[in-house]
Amino acid sequence: MALVKPHGKKKKLMPLLLEGAALQKELKKAKTLKQLKISSRETADLVMMGIGAFTPLTGFMTKKDWKGVCDKYKMADGTFWPVPVTLSASTEFANSLKKGEEITLVDEESGTIMATMKVAEKYAMSKSDKEHECKQIFRTVDVAGHPGVQKVMGQPDVNLAGPVKVLSEAHFPETFKGIYMTPKQTRKMFEDKGWSTIAAFQTRNPMHRSHEYLAKIAIETMDGVLIHQILGKLKEGDIPADVRADAINTLMDKYFVKDSSIQCGYPMEMRYAGPREALLHALFRQNFGCSHLIVGRDHAGVGDYYGPFDAQKIFDDIPKGALETQPLKIDHTFYCFKCDGMASMRTCPHGKEDRLMLSGTKLRKMLSEGENVPDHFSRPEVLEILKKYYAGLTEKVEIKLHSHAEGTHTQK
Secondary structure, X not given: OXXXXXXXXXXXXXXXXXXXXXXXXXXXXXXXXXXXXEOHHXXXXXXXXXXXXXXXXXXXXXXXXXXXXXXXXXXXXXXXXXXXXXXXXXXXXXXXXXXXXXXXXXXXOOOOEEEEEEOOEEEEOOHHHHHHHHHHXXXXXXXXXXXXXXXXXXXXXXXXEEEEEEOOOOOHHHHOOOOEOOHHHHHHXXXXXXOOXXXXXXXXXXXXXXXXXXXXXXXXXXXXXXXXXXXXXXXOOOOOHHHHHHHHHHXXXXXXXXXXXXXXXXXXXXXXXXXXXXXXXXXXXXXXXOOXXXXXXXXXXXXXXXXXXXXXXXXXXXXXXXXOOEEEEOOOEEEEOOOOEEEEOOOOOXXXXXXXXXXXXXXXXXXXXXOOOOOOOOOHHHHHHHHHHHHOOOOOOOOOOOHHHHOOOOOO
């Protein structure tokens, strides 16, 4: 059997990163153009386009694309897409541009020249436009509580659209050597292993016992699992990628059958868009060659903005055939003392008093506050790595528990 085809009508990877002589020529030209400083999220999106993870995007979205994605899950040309990928600029900068003008996009933190872009369109984003995006994508306009809403509402007031030529993968290949991989690389690896059914496990946390159990459920029925961690910026209190990678490698080494799983990372930033982000996660996993995406409780969520299984339900609401990569839907998982092992709501007949509910947020909170972590919450070797990380922190970030992390949220 062959791997799933990349997303889009052409069904082939469309990386936008220039190489060799073409790259050098474009870099030289980039230095002569007007420069726009872009956010870390926009930089990460450019890298995703550069490596082909956002196939078939050719650049940042037009007003029609933006509206179609927000309201109907599809771009102007009919391509299924669940979350806007946009570029914003100040009104002053936008007013200085002519239609068709080329500009250079520069990462605001490092000063790295990331891309050139031909400005095909510029469109104003009023407060009500931004709120509309937030309502559709995040289901809330709570600026104070939702990190994704904060970013959208804080963006400058004009969006620029147009095709891009990507000139850099930013710091990702160097900072995350051995973890960072492109869709071309993962696809080759799967083909070399003879894998065709691969489940992606999305994580922004080190893996506790529940995560391990989810991955192993997939391994039972598929050729293998891609433990795919996010490498872009996270919210305060989340554990850095290098610590996560160390913890995951240790877990795989000691508790997984050799060659049943692969760990790697991708250069996106979390939107914390819950159900919508689950669809995006499936879409770009299709480009990486994964046939399935593990979708458990509160996938890509934050706080109590989404129901614990809304990210599973949304796959039933999109048009049939919109994505080749399918969700692997798994119920609440936990350690049951009476079952004497990991179980789910579908397999365990006992009450909540017999269950140890597991969550990444709960684990981070216990570790950051120096609390004892209960047995069966996480593997001891993983805990040692995490305890060492928390012991070395000079500033503690308060971590708030939401109802999913406590296991108290009931499904409506």
